[in-house]
């Protein structure tokens with residue numbers, strides 16, 4: 001459905017690591033990969049780490065989130081968003097999504113903050129706490145679902161008014177821009193993932209993005225065991241061994257060399273699906289704000305016949321998947337507070353299906369997918 005596209009210098013760079021013995025936590029490719037992501041996204045600092053989940057977990061630490069805090073996240077996301085928050089021990093508050101964009105409903109969030117929290121100024125800085133529990137709102141973790149944009153301008157405004165750090169789960173959004181600014185570069189940190197199904201992959205990997213020098217230094221420090229001295233084993237806090245190894249970063253460097261062509265292909269796939277499926281059955285597409293330029297990572301659409309279509313396509317050897325089960329339907333997260341008016345998350349989950357979108361999908365194969373979908377709707 002979304003498989004890695006290994007067509008460049010991956011073999012050569014990995015061979016270089018193997019030949020020289022630089023396969024582990026030091027070596028030139030980690031720095032090169034970080035630089036490639038910095039140059040592409042325009043962010044000041046990019047810090048490579050083991051995977052996206054680790055990047056989100058570390059970001060919460062960098063934001064100072066503790067087990068006494070509340071962290072806000074959307075109800076429709078991949079489970080890793082909530083897992084990362086759970087590791088911090090913070091309480092999670094879930095917010096429903098918007099019907100058309102499938103992204104966190106920022107109005108619902110603002111409304112909840114207005115009615116349930118109080119903001120005080122401590123040393124000139126706003127700090128927001130929930131009125132009933134007295135707990136601090138430690139962070140908001142919005143998700144760029146399928147690489148599309150949340151209402152990020154409004155979120156940035158909320159973040160500064162209420163003094164709540166934004167940690168952007170931009171794991172799916174490498175290549176997504178709004179008015180020329182890359183996803184994951186608006187908040188305190190943003191996190192990318194290079195998991196096997198992502199727009200580029202290192203097998204497993206992640207990157208923390210930030211424009212803040214102090215946060216960047218701390219990110220590097222705590223993801224590499226918080227060692228303060230190059231010689232002596234002196235560590236000044238409880239760190240993590242979450243660095244990305246050189247051999248995986250080498251794959252990332254090669255992937256970034258081909259990124260423009262991978263991204264172009266993703267957009268072509270999206271355009272063809274949208275034009276071929278327009279008006280077919282009850283199909284509806286994810287809507288994007290016209291000021292945004294999403295990466296079109298994984299083509300996903302809505303239909304009331306989702307289950308039947310899913311079975312039809314999979315039985316014809318066309319790999320298709322349902323959307324994520326909403327977080328409040330998972331056993332470990334079912335009791336979380338969920339702010340919603342019409343439970344849109346559940347509705348979207350029941351109707352959404354993802355279909356083949358690999359950047360190396362041939363046009364012939366894409367037409368096979370299209371014709372199978374049309375056959376299902378008897379067109």
Ligand SMILES: Cc1ncc(COP(=O)(O)O)c(C=O)c1O
Pocket residue numbers: 051052053054077078080081143169171172192193194195204205206
């Ligand atoms: C929305 C979302 N958040 C977090 C992650 C976690 O990233 P990783 O698999 O690199 O840990 C992923 C991807 O897997 C994701 O899609």
